[in-house]
Amino acid sequence: MSTISGQRSAAAATLPVAPESNGPSFSITANLLRLFKHIKYENLAAGLSGGVISTMVLHPLDLVKIRFAVSDGLSFRPHYNGILHCMKSIWKVDGIRGLYQGVTPNIWGTGASWGFYFLFYNAIKAYIQESRQSELSAVEHLVSAAEAGILTLCLTNPVWVTKTRLVLQYNAEPDGKQYKGMLDALVKIYRHEGIPGLYRGFLPGLVGTSHAALQFMTYEGLKREQNRYKEMPSEALLSPLEYITMAAISKIFAVATTYPYQVVRARLQDQHSNYSGIVDVIRRTWRNEGMEGFYKGMVPNLVRVIPACCITFLVYENVSRLLLGQYN
Known part of the structure; x- marks a missing residue:
């Protein structure tokens, strides 16, 4: 972080000097304008495309992952013996519609998250690299991805809360299903719980930005090393198989490192x-389920996120280059 701060301070020093009374505000405004100059909406469209396509294909596995993650012994929750048993049980009761319960906010959330993430990430990278010839270091990629993740989470957390609520509706609930759809859920959550209700799980979500940061750091490093091995420019277009392989490796590394936060956020x-906060979730999960409780749903999560990540990154890399006129 100190390296990046130093780079930004050095770059800011080249800007015109404002009157002393307006110095700090002028510097912040100038730096924001410089950052916005690097915004490319083609990255937003490419990330959105990748997120939507992967969600449409793999949403049922996401539903399974969340149901396993919150499996804490409540009597009205269905009990599943594994991924296939869970999917068969849902299909038997609700058909294909049951497997796609909560898909609308998932499409909105995943599409918007990947779109905004790639938008902010590439803008922050370009901002840091402005007037530099050298490539970004692994730490700079890590920090750029973390900053992009925080900005994205601030915009999308209400959608993720809605998706989780819809996915966790069961036919056996005493009062029936509470929500009719995404908009109904958003309105009811806001009406009964206010803004805090829409931002439940925000703090563990912030912790989760480390997941994407580690993933992007690993992915960028693998791309750079592969191009170096092939004696090509660092941003040269690679083959689909190479993108898929690097996306899979980076995702496995990030999931294995950070998965427990997803269980905490889902609960x-x-x-x-009825948890009072993060500490209460951690304490009760540890007391009742041990370490295993923090990794519930990890297998269906890996089964889902690895192909989802591969699809998203492959679509993004190709669509972004097509829109930016870099596709050869």
Whole structure:
């Protein structure tokens, strides 16, 4: 972080000097304008495309992952013996519609998240690299990805709360299903719980930005090393198989490192649970389920996120280059 701050301070020093009374505000405005100059909406469109396509294909596995993550013994929750048993049980009761329960906010959330993430990430990278010939270091990629993740989470957290609530509706609930759809859920959550309800799980979500940061740092490093091995420019277009392989490796590394935060966030967002906060979730999960409780749903999560990540990154790399006129 200190390296990046130093680079920004050095770059800011080349800007015209404002009157002393307006110095700090002028510097902030000038730096924001410089950052916005690097915004490319083609990255937003490419990330959105990748997120939507991967979600449409793999949403049922996301539903399974969340149901396993919140499996804490409540009587009205269905009990599943594995991924296939869970999917068969849902299909038997609700058909294909049941497997796509919560898909609308998932499409909005995943599409918007990947779109904004790639938009902010590439803008921050370009901002840091302005007037530099050298490539960004692994730490600079890590920090750029973390900053992009925080900005994206601020915009999308209400959608993720809505998605979690819809996915965790069961036919056996005493009062029936609470929500009719995404808009109905957003309105009811806001009406009954206010803004804090829409931002449940935000703090563990902030912790989760480390997941994407580690993933992007690893992915960028693998791309750079592969191009170096092939004696090509660092941003040269690679083959689909190379993108898929690097996306899979980076995702496995990030999931294995940070998965427990997803369990904590899902349990905080679950309408059936009554936790007082992050510490309460961690304490009760540890007491009742041990370390295993923090990794519930990890297998279906890996089964889902690895192909989802591969699809998203492959679509993004190709669509962004096509829109930016870099596709050869």
